Amino acid sequence: MTQLALVIDLNVCVGCHACVTSCKEWNTSGGAGPLVDKNAYDEDPSGTFFNRVQTFEVGEFPSTETVHFPKSCLHCEDPPCVPVCPTGASYKRPEDGIVLVDYDKCIGCKYCSWACPYGVREIDESRKEMTKCTLCVDRIYNPTLDEADRLPACVKACPTNARLYGDIHDPDSVVSVAIREAGGYQLMPEWGTKPANHYLPRRKTRITIRDEELERSDNPLKIDSKLPRPGRDEPSLDDVTSW
Amino acid sequence: MHPAFSVIFLTTLIGAGQGLFIALAIVEFYAALRLLPEHASHYYAAGSAISLALLALGLFASFFHLGHPERAWRAAAMWRTSWLSREVIVLPVMMGIAFLYGVVHLIGINPVLFSLPGNVAVPLTLLLGIIGALVAVVLYVTTAMIYACLRFLQEWHSPLTVANYTLLGLASGFTLAAAQAAFMAVELVHFLAVGAVIFTVLGFLSRTASLIRNARLKAKSTLQTATGIKHPTIVQKSQGFMGGSFNTREFFHGMSEMFVRSVKWIFLVGVFLIPTVLLLTAIFMRGDVSTVLASAFVIQYLGLVAERWFFFAQARHPQNLYYQSVA
Ligand code: SF4
Ligand code: SF4
Numbered sequence: 001m002t003q004l005a006l007v008i009d010l011n012v013c014v015g016c017h018a019c020v021t022s023c024k025e026w027n028t029s030g031g032a033g034p035l036v037d038k039n040a041y042d043e044d045p046s047g048t049f050f051n052r053v054q055t056f057e058v059g060e061f062p063s064t065e066t067v068h069f070p071k072s073c074l075h076c077e078d079p080p081c082v083p084v085c086p087t088g089a090s091y092k093r094p095e096d097g098i099v100l101v102d103y104d105k106c107i108g109c110k111y112c113s114w115a116c117p118y119g120v121r122e123i124d125e126s127r128k129e130m131t132k133c134t135l136c137v138d139r140i141y142n143p144t145l146d147e148a149d150r151l152p153a154c155v156k157a158c159p160t161n162a163r164l165y166g167d168i169h170d171p172d173s174v175v176s177v178a179i180r181e182a183g184g185y186q187l188m189p190e191w192g193t194k195p196a197n198h199y200l201p202r203r204k205t206r207i208t209i210r211d212e213e214l215e216r217s218d219n220p221l222k223i224d225s226k227l228p229r230p231g232r233d234e235p236s237l238d239d240v241t242s243w
Numbered sequence: 244m245h246p247a248f249s250v251i252f253l254t255t256l257i258g259a260g261q262g263l264f265i266a267l268a269i270v271e272f273y274a275a276l277r278l279l280p281e282h283a284s285h286y287y288a289a290g291s292a293i294s295l296a297l298l299a300l301g302l303f304a305s306f307f308h309l310g311h312p313e314r315a316w317r318a319a320a321m322w323r324t325s326w327l328s329r330e331v332i333v334l335p336v337m338m339g340i341a342f343l344y345g346v347v348h349l350i351g352i353n354p355v356l357f358s359l360p361g362n363v364a365v366p367l368t369l370l371l372g373i374i375g376a377l378v379a380v381v382l383y384v385t386t387a388m389i390y391a392c393l394r395f396l397q398e399w400h401s402p403l404t405v406a407n408y409t410l411l412g413l414a415s416g417f418t419l420a421a422a423q424a425a426f427m428a429v430e431l432v433h434f435l436a437v438g439a440v441i442f443t444v445l446g447f448l449s450r451t452a453s454l455i456r457n458a459r460l461k462a463k464s465t466l467q468t469a470t471g472i473k474h475p476t477i478v479q480k481s482q483g484f485m486g487g488s489f490n491t492r493e494f495f496h497g498m499s500e501m502f503v504r505s506v507k508w509i510f511l512v513g514v515f516l517i518p519t520v521l522l523l524t525a526i527f528m529r530g531d532v533s534t535v536l537a538s539a540f541v542i543q544y545l546g547l548v549a550e551r552w553f554f555f556a557q558a559r560h561p562q563n564l565y566y567q568s569v570a
Contacts, residue, residue: 045486052483083324087317108310119562128310
């Protein structure tokens, strides 16, 4: 069975909000109607978004790290938001595991948002219907788009490739490999919701450089040089000519 | 959570309506067993009319909670999984039974359906009353389970929630029944007021038990589990936007600690202390107790509104971890 999901690499996310704006742009222009921004240019604006990028500071000054943390519906494999919906408007698609809201059935009771521990469902203040990330279900299967564009809008927009997309039930997919090899984890595992979206943790990126990597013992340029050998700071052929 | 008045009125109004109906059914049952004197059917008819009115007002209030009330009929669909859907089904059934019960008493065509051993005749209204009382109990459970089933709202996820909704509903219903009896069937005042005291005291026990439980709760979710970052010090610097959002409105009550704490004391006094004193006064006083009992009901009802407000405000939703800082 397929379970489509996003894997978000916190080691790479720079907090630019490109995914937020791109998500909003695609989803506010869709067939379901706009995602309203109330008082957009006035006091006390309020908007509906499927995806938000938050920023956390970890540690105490001066040893701190800034973690940018994109958050959208995690398309839980055992979604607590679905069984509570009285109308059946909230449902999980068996074929690809995407959790969706059938807007025409939603009565706007907000019960599902209470039942989601992650705070990713937002009621649209004008449409009075519950809205949330659709994993761009209207892009990923869309025959009118180029093959290369059949990706969630946020994934396409991310300039640092912090957002991976694929089937986490396929062990060879890019997302499964990333989860396996880079320590992918789920949010709030204590509630047993089994979120499909995973996060990749921050990693220390170090490289150890040994002398012979800078000045290879078999470096022909140095081997061929006159004795006594020039010092390491002396220009080599690479530095003085350009080819 | 942000307490919504639509839901506060829904749960308190129907709670009292169900309690009143149960009180009527018990009175009729006891009368059939000849433990209480017989009563004129207009007493029952008036009682079920009040009960029906409360249920209808509650239903009316609930529509203000919905974004699309015109689609509300769809909410009966998912009764297999959703307690909200179950409530949506049971509430109209309860109203239907209260209506029939009242009408049969009003027109007075009340055939005896069968007899129980000991020469106890079971007329139509008694059967309706017993079924209605059972449905009322089921309705308490469905209403409370809407909240009690949400496992990560730890303050609600407890059998005490069901006990509180049931006992507090019964308490206000019996107080109302006693007040009604003071106007229409004085000989019942004693019986109903004693019932109201019993349910008020039981409600006090279960409500304080849940207050104590909630005061000791330790939140299972932390910023560490919410972000997956394993470091003792994590501070949110930005929630990702500076304007408002559904998430910053729906899940925060926005009142001071002080205010929340005062509401707690207000409801403890309003739901339990004053009504108990007034009910006891009515039990031991001679003469006309209708004003005493009517004020007991009004005060207890207002206390329950505060109690429900507190019930919502006290619940801390784990999503709030993600909405701590505007920058
Ligand atoms: S993240 Fe929330 S809205 Fe999305 S599937 Fe899980 S519980 Fe439902
Ligand atoms: S708000 Fe809509 S989707 Fe959510 S539980 Fe209510 S009817 Fe279902």
